[in-house]
Amino acid sequence: MDLSPKQQIKQLLDQSEEILLLTHANVDGDALGSVLSLYMVLSKLGKKVTALVSGQIPKNYSFLPNINILSEEISGSKDFIIKVDCSNAEADKLKYNLEGNKINIVITPKKGNFREEDVSFEQGSPKFDLVFIMDASNPDQTGAFYRENADLFYETPIVNIDHHITNEYFGRVNWVDVTATSTCEIVLSLIEALDEKKTLMTADIATCLLSGVISDTGSFQNANTTPKAFSVAAQLLGAGARQQEIVKYLYKTHELTTLKLWGRTLSRINYDADSKIVWSTIYAKDFEETGAKENEIAGLIDELLSSAPNAELVLLLKETSAGVVRGSMRSIRKTLDVAQMAEKLFAGGGHKRAAGFSYAEADLNKAEGEVLLKIKDYLKNEGKSLDIESKEIPLVQNTEKLVPKIEVWNQELAKQKEAGKQVEEKEETKS
Ligand SMILES: [Mn+2]
Structure with a gap:
């Protein structure tokens, strides 16, 4: 029997440690809410999570919990590689020492001599086991990082979670529900599936998810507002979502x-x-x-x-x-x-x-x-x-x-x- 997207995601998560979260550029409440809530949930599950957002984040979302973990590009996890060509000399020992702000890497040759032209440099590419792309019809919408790291996206399984009718089903797993009013609505369902011990949901996570629901339904005013959107909102309020704070920042500030x-x-x-x-x-x-x-x-x-x-x-x-x-x-x-x-x-x-x-x-x-x-x-x-x-x-x-x-x-x-x-x-x- 084929596994549902939910089951497939659970399976991929079991095999993954380093996870990358992306969403469309020019973020909105649903994009941010789905990325931040998933960031918190996966971190609670012990995963190492990186979340990238392309372009500016409008100031009125600054109240969202953990908004500061979002960055435009990966810092720190990218290795700087110093390559030494050994075709003219054979290396015997390798050591390093620190001298003020400098790291001296010392290679002692067994035979021959190393020369300046044997040394070259490279930026290591970031490594992830799994990529989630949220609220985007196609991966191009996520911006520069996707375009500049083609290898990563070729090698790494992508989970595509979205509710746009224009979604291009680009992922290894595609959880696309066009009847959902927001991606956050789908993420809630994913969290429920992951939350076997009922310990994952927090008021912060619920606040992020409700922000997505509120922003994609125009505070329940848009014609796309479904009965499900209300029941999801009720559930999130029950979990401690700070609705007044959301409305204040999204609509009154x-x-x-x-x-x-x-x-x-x-x-x-x-x-x-x-x-x-x-x-x-x-x-x-x-x-x-x-x-x-x-x-x-x-x-x-x-x-x-x-x-x-x-x-x-x-x-x-x-x-x-x-x-x-x-x-x-x-x-x-x-x-x-x-x-x-x-x-x-x-x-x-x-x-x-x-x-x-x-x-x-x-x-x-x-x-x-x-x-x-x-x-x-x-x-x-x-x-x-x-x-x-x-x-x-x-x-x-x-x-x-x-x-x-x-x-x-x-x-x-x-x-x-x-x-x-x-x-x-x-x-x-x-x-
Ligand atoms: Mn959306």
């Missing part, structure tokens, strides 16, 4: 730069009453002028969602330096599969309720018009949207419903401005 960036995007929000699309745009200059970083967009689309109670589809378009416009979509109407729409229209992908795509057009304004036209056409043919007679796109601003949300934002901005100014001034005097 924002950098001034984030508020400025979001404020700009929310002020550009558009609503088309016919097709029930809510959309907004982010320009490259928004980052430059607010000082916000790329990763500060995280959560913005969920903010758009909550800004537009009557929308069926939420779209966020971002200008990039790569000469393409990146689109993110959320479906609010249950029968609208945005992964399918992204794939058909723009060769994109994702989940039924949340999907993304790249549009090959450097000019955001032009892309905005074209993308909307295509989406409206698609919805019209789907028979769900009203007729659009001309090719012109009516940019209907539903000011009544959207302005109050922006006012809330402006108030919050004003509140933080003073504190923010003080911080900025302090930083200036420092440099």
Whole structure:
């Protein structure tokens, strides 16, 4: 009988001591929650665990337990190898001594003499028995470490744990559950299977897992929220997950730069009453002028969602330096599969309720018009949207419903401005 992914992972873990954990770059709560919870569990099981994350970690995740163990590259475990060619001399003895900050390696020849050109150097490659890749559709998404250590990934078994419909089943073991709202939901099930003595789960682990569930369901607001997500959350709360802390850091704590960036995007929000699309745009200059970083967009689309109670589809378009416009979509109407729409229209992908795509057009304004036209056409043919007679796109601003949300934002901005100014001034005097 074939073993289930869960059983196969248990078997691989029994044979492994040194384990590497990876997740997609531009981490989110689910990526971090699944890596950190697994880090803690495997460490408790006596494994030597290394967890790498590519790119910056948004500051609002700094509350996550053990977040400091994450690094961008492997430090320490990589050997530095000094090679001595023995074809001209035969080695007799090898010793080393320390001289201040130097290590002297002394080779006494039996025959012949060693010369400078016999010596060469090499960086040893990191060694692991097992690699877990979490919340990523393909290993490329994990970033530079994967690309720079091809041998390691060729030789070492990979466990692929994910919930994206676009997953490429790249692992030796693939635990891909597209009905799971988050990878953390799957990790919980793995932990239960490993926790025979019921000693593994801690409040810290539960907090990491709940962060994943909360962030991938938009705090249970997204349409992808399943009954299972609630029962998992209940279980994690029972295990001591600090839900108030998670909500505070994920939703109530924002950098001034984030508020400025979001404020700009929310002020550009558009609503088309016919097709029930809510959309907004982010320009490259928004980052430059607010000082916000790329990763500060995280959560913005969920903010758009909550800004537009009557929308069926939420779209966020971002200008990039790569000469393409990146689109993110959320479906609010249950029968609208945005992964399918992204794939058909723009060769994109994702989940039924949340999907993304790249549009090959450097000019955001032009892309905005074209993308909307295509989406409206698609919805019209789907028979769900009203007729659009001309090719012109009516940019209907539903000011009544959207302005109050922006006012809330402006108030919050004003509140933080003073504190923010003080911080900025302090930083200036420092440099
Ligand atoms: Mn996820």
